[in-house]
Amino acid sequence: MPAANQRTPGARWTPFFFLLPFLFFLLLFWVIPLIGGVQMSLHANGLGQVEYVGFAHYHALANDERYFTALRNSFVYTLASVVVIVPLALWLAHLLRASFRRLRPVLTFALLLPALTPPSVLAVLFLMVFHGKNGLLNQLFVMPLGLGPVSWLKDPDFILSGLVLQTVWRWTGFMTFFILAGMEGIPRVYYEAARLATGSRWQHFWHVTLPQLRPVLLFVAVYLVVDGFSLFSGAFVLLGGSGGTADAGLLTVTYVFQKTRFFEYGTASAISVSLLPLMTLALWVALFLRRRTA
């Protein structure tokens, strides 16, 4: 960080001149809606002039079983996607590095294709994999094992795994790309030094690659957590805006959307606001880990 400790050049207001456009839009389209959301959560359902109800919506949520189902599902979904995607992407990046150099760009691009696809298209393509007994997953994997076809999108035991699988399919290639970029940026000298010191490839990975990749891995994890909590389109197309059988695939954003559809704006906002402490905690953890990296 060469510039951080320098004396501020130019007039005192110069940095604010550069920050002004960003701060203006930040205020207009983030801070104001956020305040609006808090306000809405304290008023009765409906738009326009509605009465102030205090914390009534929050009290109702505390006894709302579906709210906790949605929270739990979102949490499990997010955690599962991070736990599956990060190691898988690390492994794939490693394989890409070990494979032929000239093929690497093509292979990376191929793996990345799902990340470039609109989530609703992804969901439809994914239906092919899940769709009843004609789907690829059932035809190629489940039925040859002598098991009955699994109804991935109807059986409450499988819906959430289905959604996780979709996320894994969508993001793994993209995260592989970031990790690969990180790996290619590690100076060769580090490996040469490590080679002089110790032997095995595994130790190089553990003592050189992994520590160097920490910022990338942190970024990947944060991205997945945020995406996990804001997943809408994918679940919307797969489950038609419902939570699936027995709400097994009900995610937080879907629940907010359901409330919105029935004009229960107060409740919808209360759900959203109730997630802010969770997000703040995630932010704190991310910043803490970042500091430890630096």
Added chain:
Amino acid sequence: MSAQGKTARGALSLLLLGPFLMAVFVPFLWMVLGIFKTNAEFFQPLAKAFFPAHYDWQNVADLLGGKWVPFWNVFGNSLIVSLGQALGAVALSAMAGYAFARFSFRGKRLLFVLAVALILVPRQLFAVPLFSWVNALGLSDSLLGVMLPGVVAGLGVIYFTQVFRQVPEEYLQAARVCGATELQVFLTVLPLVWPALLSYGMIHFILAWHEHLIPMLVLTTETKQTLPLALAKLYDVSQRTPQGVQMAASTFAVIPTAVLFALFHRKFKSSLSEMLVH
């Protein structure tokens, strides 16, 4: 390592990558082939009818002719909104990132944390208050109502803060010595970081291209809608759109982002590699 050992290792890696490549590629192949299938063919078990019996372009013609949705309108809207968002986000984030990287001022830390916090609060969760605020601003059912809220990007600010930290201080000093104003100094630095500008623009374009919930709330007139909304309509069972038309629309929805990424992903990767190790 010997050349032979390297080849063997490369081949083995390729073999291990194989299943993953298939898992990604087969659904997309199925999507493109689906354009030519009749509904009856489409719902056959996959192994039996993976390839269509005839290659008939009628579904594509129907889609482009606007038989099901005003396709060109919707496609154009998506391009305008995504490009506008990408340009806006690059401009705002680059300026903010430059300020964070190159100046010290009061409240810097607090503002930076705020920018990070932006990433962590999913905009979808505040869609309703955002929507009513957009209405209050008189932007309902207009492309600007989707575009303007999309130009605030926490990720962009953090990215450009990192990028501008790497520009050698000598460049800035040289420009200042020549009597450049602070804005001119910033503009002199921009060509040095153009891969980063391009890369972030691309990423933001892709995110904007995929956005579903906010456009759904803001845009109501059919000819003003964006591609994800038109796709949702085509996929809706009650519309009885032929599967081939759905697959054609899906294919067209992937092409712009795929082309963009194919063109720029090497530039993006090297820009990331440089950044991530510093």
